[in-house]
Amino acid sequence: xxxxxxxxxxxxxxxxxxxxxxxxxxxxxxxxxxxxxxxxxxxxxxxxxxxxxxxxxxxxxxxxxxxxxxxxxxxxxxxxxxxxxxxxxxxxxxxxxxxxxxxxxxxxxxxxxxxxxxxxxxxxxxxxxxxxxxxxxxxxxxxxxxxxxxxxxxxxxxxxxxxxxxxxxxxxxxxxxxxxxxxxxxxxxxxxxxxxxxxxxxxxxxxxxxxxxxxxxxxxxxxxxxxxxxxxxxxxxxxxxxxxxxxxxxxxxxxxxxxxxxxxxxxxxxxxxxxxxxxxxxxxxxxxxxxxx
Amino acid sequence: xxxxxxxxxxxxxxxxxxxxxxxxxxxxxxxxxxxxxxxxxxxxxxxxxxxxxxxxxxxxxxxxxxxxxxxxxxxxxxxxxxxxxxxxxxxxxxxxxxxxxxxxxxxxxxxxxxxxxxxxxxxxxxxxxxxxxxxxxxxxxxxxxxxxxxxxxxxxxxxxxxxxxxxxxxxxxxxxxxxxxxxxxxxxxxxxxxxxxxxxxxxxxxxxxxxxxxxxxxxxxxxxxxxxxxxxxxxxxxxxxxxxxxxxxxxxxxxxxxxxxxxxxxxxxxxxxxxxxxxxxxxxxxxxxxxxxxxxxxxxxxxxxxxxxxxxxxxxxxxxxxxxxxxxxxxxxxxxxxxxxxxxxxxxxxxxxxxxxxxxxxxxxxxxxxxxxxxxxxxxxxxxxxxxxxxxxxxxxxxxxxxxxxxxxxxxxxxxxxxxxxxxxxxxxxxxxxxxxxxxxxxxxxxxxxxxxxxxxxxxxxxxxxxxxxxxxxxxxxxxxxxxxxxxxxxxxxxxxxxxxxxxxxxxxxxxxxxxxxxxxxxxxxxxxxxxxxxxxxxxxxxxxxxxxxxxxxxxxxxxxxxxxxxxxxxxxxxxxxxxxxxxxxxxxxxxxxxxxxxxxxxxxxxxxx
Numbered sequence: 001x002x003x004x005x006x007x008x009x010x011x012x013x014x015x016x017x018x019x020x021x022x023x024x025x026x027x028x029x030x031x032x033x034x035x036x037x038x039x040x041x042x043x044x045x046x047x048x049x050x051x052x053x054x055x056x057x058x059x060x061x062x063x064x065x066x067x068x069x070x071x072x073x074x075x076x077x078x079x080x081x082x083x084x085x086x087x088x089x090x091x092x093x094x095x096x097x098x099x100x101x102x103x104x105x106x107x108x109x110x111x112x113x114x115x116x117x118x119x120x121x122x123x124x125x126x127x128x129x130x131x132x133x134x135x136x137x138x139x140x141x142x143x144x145x146x147x148x149x150x151x152x153x154x155x156x157x158x159x160x161x162x163x164x165x166x167x168x169x170x171x172x173x174x175x176x177x178x179x180x181x182x183x184x185x186x187x188x189x190x191x192x193x194x195x196x197x198x199x200x201x202x203x204x205x206x207x208x209x210x211x212x213x214x215x216x217x218x219x220x221x222x223x224x225x226x227x228x229x230x231x232x233x234x235x236x237x238x239x240x241x242x243x244x245x246x247x248x249x250x251x252x253x254x255x256x257x258x259x260x261x262x263x264x265x266x267x268x269x270x271x272x273x274x275x276x277x278x279x280x281x282x283x284x285x286x287x288x289x290x291x292x293x
Numbered sequence: 294x295x296x297x298x299x300x301x302x303x304x305x306x307x308x309x310x311x312x313x314x315x316x317x318x319x320x321x322x323x324x325x326x327x328x329x330x331x332x333x334x335x336x337x338x339x340x341x342x343x344x345x346x347x348x349x350x351x352x353x354x355x356x357x358x359x360x361x362x363x364x365x366x367x368x369x370x371x372x373x374x375x376x377x378x379x380x381x382x383x384x385x386x387x388x389x390x391x392x393x394x395x396x397x398x399x400x401x402x403x404x405x406x407x408x409x410x411x412x413x414x415x416x417x418x419x420x421x422x423x424x425x426x427x428x429x430x431x432x433x434x435x436x437x438x439x440x441x442x443x444x445x446x447x448x449x450x451x452x453x454x455x456x457x458x459x460x461x462x463x464x465x466x467x468x469x470x471x472x473x474x475x476x477x478x479x480x481x482x483x484x485x486x487x488x489x490x491x492x493x494x495x496x497x498x499x500x501x502x503x504x505x506x507x508x509x510x511x512x513x514x515x516x517x518x519x520x521x522x523x524x525x526x527x528x529x530x531x532x533x534x535x536x537x538x539x540x541x542x543x544x545x546x547x548x549x550x551x552x553x554x555x556x557x558x559x560x561x562x563x564x565x566x567x568x569x570x571x572x573x574x575x576x577x578x579x580x581x582x583x584x585x586x587x588x589x590x591x592x593x594x595x596x597x598x599x600x601x602x603x604x605x606x607x608x609x610x611x612x613x614x615x616x617x618x619x620x621x622x623x624x625x626x627x628x629x630x631x632x633x634x635x636x637x638x639x640x641x642x643x644x645x646x647x648x649x650x651x652x653x654x655x656x657x658x659x660x661x662x663x664x665x666x667x668x669x670x671x672x673x674x675x676x677x678x679x680x681x682x683x684x685x686x687x688x689x690x691x692x693x694x695x696x697x698x699x700x701x702x703x704x705x706x707x708x709x710x711x712x713x714x715x716x717x718x719x720x721x722x723x724x725x726x727x728x729x730x731x732x733x734x735x736x737x738x739x740x741x742x743x744x745x746x747x748x749x750x751x752x753x754x755x756x757x758x759x760x761x762x763x764x765x766x767x768x769x770x771x772x773x774x775x776x777x778x779x780x781x782x783x784x785x786x787x788x789x790x791x792x793x794x795x796x797x798x799x800x801x802x803x804x805x806x807x808x809x810x811x812x813x814x815x816x817x818x819x820x821x822x823x824x825x826x827x828x829x830x831x832x833x834x835x836x837x838x839x840x841x842x843x844x845x846x847x848x849x850x851x852x853x854x855x856x857x858x859x860x861x862x863x864x865x866x867x868x869x870x871x872x873x874x875x876x877x878x879x880x881x882x883x884x885x886x887x888x889x890x891x892x893x894x895x896x897x898x899x900x901x902x903x
Contacts, residue, residue: 183402
C-alpha cells in the first residue's frame, strides 16, 4: 500500500465507525475540495451509497458556481442534501463588509451560529426533494449527534491538535485542554445528552495529498480551483468578500500537485488568502473554541 | 511523475521526553532548516516574541494554542507535516508534562518510530523513563535518542558519553535498543538537519539521517488473517441482496475462495467477493478497508472477528490477564463494571484481581488497594460478561489491544497478555443485556417454531440469556389447553406473565404461538417492557402447502375443530414491529431481519442511549 492508499483506508475506517456508532449522523459539505474528497470516500466506504444527510451552511456570500455545482452533484449522486442559513443575521445586516460587524463576528454569525442551529434542529433546514428537484423546509428537524467534518491537521495550529472523534460540549464548545485520549483505532463514540461528537476522517491528509488523490481518482471538483484563462484560480474557497484568488495558471489537479510540492506554492500557506485567520493573532482558534468547524 | 514516488513512502514519528527538554524546539528548528515552513511564518513568530519581550522561540512554530504559548508547554499532541529529500513525514509532538500523559499516548500510539529528547544537563528525568516505558507498551519499537542542549555541558564528548551510557541502560531495562544516540543543540540546529561543526568528535547520524533510516512500519501482512467486522451492509450484488461484511484487515491476507471462521460463534463460510467500491479485488491484505461477501448468507454482526480457517484461530476469552494503563483522575476500581472495546467488539467487564501495580515510569507501587490510580499501570485480570475473540500480545499485537470506556469516554487502555477460560458458569454472569419479548404470531406452518429455534441458538451464541417459549417447551408447565377462545386467551395470558417475569431479569424471551386474537396479544404487550411483535404473515395457501404436522388436512377432513385459518379466525396485528412473509426465504434471511431489528433497538447504535 502506498501512502495515499493508507490515508484512504484510514478515512474509510473512520467513516464506517461513525456510521456504526451514530444513529443521527450528518456530514458537512462546504463544496470545497476537502469535503468533496470526503464525500468521495463516503461513497467508497458504503459501496456507492451515502447513508446520511449532507449539510451545507450557506452564508449567502458563497461564490455562485459553488451552489450550482452542489445541486448538480446532489441530483447526480442522489445525495440527501440539506442547507441552512442564519437568516436573522442576514436580515439585520450584521455582516461583513456591507454591515456593521468585523470579519470574525460575521464568521461567527453566518457560519458558527448557522451551523449550531442547523445541527441542533433549532434553525430552519432545507432538504432536497429528489422527486420535485426542489428544496423543502424540513418539517421536524432532529438534532444530529455525530457530525463528520473534512478538516485537516495541516491547515492551522488548533486543527493540528484535533482528535479523529472530538466530543463537543453543550452549545458545541470545544474544551481543548481536556480532550479525552484516543488510540489504537478506538474512538470516543459515546457522549452525554445534549452534546455531540465531531468526526474528522481527513486529519492526516495534507493539502498536497488531497490534490494527489483528486488527480488519482479523477474526482469532480468545482472548477473555481482551476485557472479559467484569466491567470487566477482559488486555492481555498470561502465567502467571496473574504477569499481571494491566487495568481496561477494551473488547469488540472496534476498541475496543482506540482505547484504545491515543487512550484510557487511550496512555501505559501494554504489559508493565506483567508482574511479572517489573520485577525487577532489566533482568529481561527477563537472561532473553533466556540463551535466553528 | 516524481510526486507519486514521494507518495509511496511516508513515516509517522512521535517525539517524546520530559517537559522542557526541548521537543518542540527540535521540531521547530528542523522545520526551519529543511525549508518546510511557509514564507512569513518565521517572521510572524519573531514579531510575536518581540511583542512579548521574549527571545526567539522555535517552539512557537508548533505550540500553536494560546494556552501553550502562555505557559510555555505543549498541552496536546500536534501533527506536523514535512518532507525530507527522501520521503514524507508526519511528526507527532507529544506533551512532556505528566498532566498530559493521555495526550502523549494519543500521539505516540500512532507512530512507527519515536525520538526521545533528553536534556544534557538534567539527564534522565521522570517523564524520560515514563515515556520510554509507555513506548514499549504501545508497541513502538524504533527509537532514536537526542541529547539536547549540549551547549550547557560545553559540547563535551565526555559529558555526552556519560549521558549516553545511562540512557542506554535505562532503555535496556525496558527492552528497547535505540538505533542511535545523537548530541544536539536544537536551538542552533546542531546535528539536526546539518552536521555540527562544534562537536566534531561525533560521527554518528544527524537527526535527519536517523529519521530517513527508520522503517515506515510495514502492515502486519505476515501474521494470521484477522478482520474485526465494523458493520454489515445490505447491497445488491451478484444478482441479489447480499450482506457485505465491512472492515479493515488488521493483519494477514485474505483471498476469494478462502474459508473463513466467524468468532466467537465459530460459523464458517468462504469468501465470495472482496468489494472496494467501485472495484472488486480477488485478495486483500493488512491495512486495507474492504467489504466481504460470503458464499453462505451467515448472520454476522458488528463485533465479530474473522480469521482464516487454514491459520491459527484467535482465543475466545471469558477472562483476560492484561497490562492495563489508567488515564483518568477517577481511579479504576475492582468490581465495578466498565466497557472494554477490542477491535469492534464491545463487552462489559470487571477487574477481579490486581496482581501488580506500577507507576507509568515503571516503578512498582508497593502498597495498593482495590484500585488502579491516575497514570498507573496494572497487571490485572478482567472478567468479561460475554466471550471475546482476541489474541495475546506476543502473537498478534493488533487484536490484543483494547481500551476501557467509562462515563462516555476512553479512560484507559491495555494489552491482552493471556486469554483465560471461564472462571465459573457463564450463565450467572451475563447480566448486562437488556431483556425483551420477541412474540412470534401467525398461522400454523407459517414458520414460527423453525425461526424460534434458530433465534434461540443465535442469541445464545451472542452471549445473551435466552428462553424459548412454545408448545414444545411449555407442554409440561402449561398442559391441557383447549381451543375455545376463553381457553386460548387464558393460556396466552399465562405465557405473557411468564415472559414478562423472565424479561425483567434480562432474558430475551422468544415466544412462538399462533395467538390468533388481537386482544390477547395486546394484553401481553401491556404487561411487558420491551415487547416486539413479530407477525409471520406467510399466507394460508403456503402454510397449508407446507402442513408440517398434517394438521391442515385433518382440519379440512373435520377431524380438528376451531382450527385457526380454517374454521377459526386469525386477527392480523395492526401495529406489529416486524412483519415477515417466510415464503421463499431461508431461515437465516428471515431470522437476520429480526436480529437486525433487535440489535438496533436493544444495542442502541448511538452513544447517548447506551
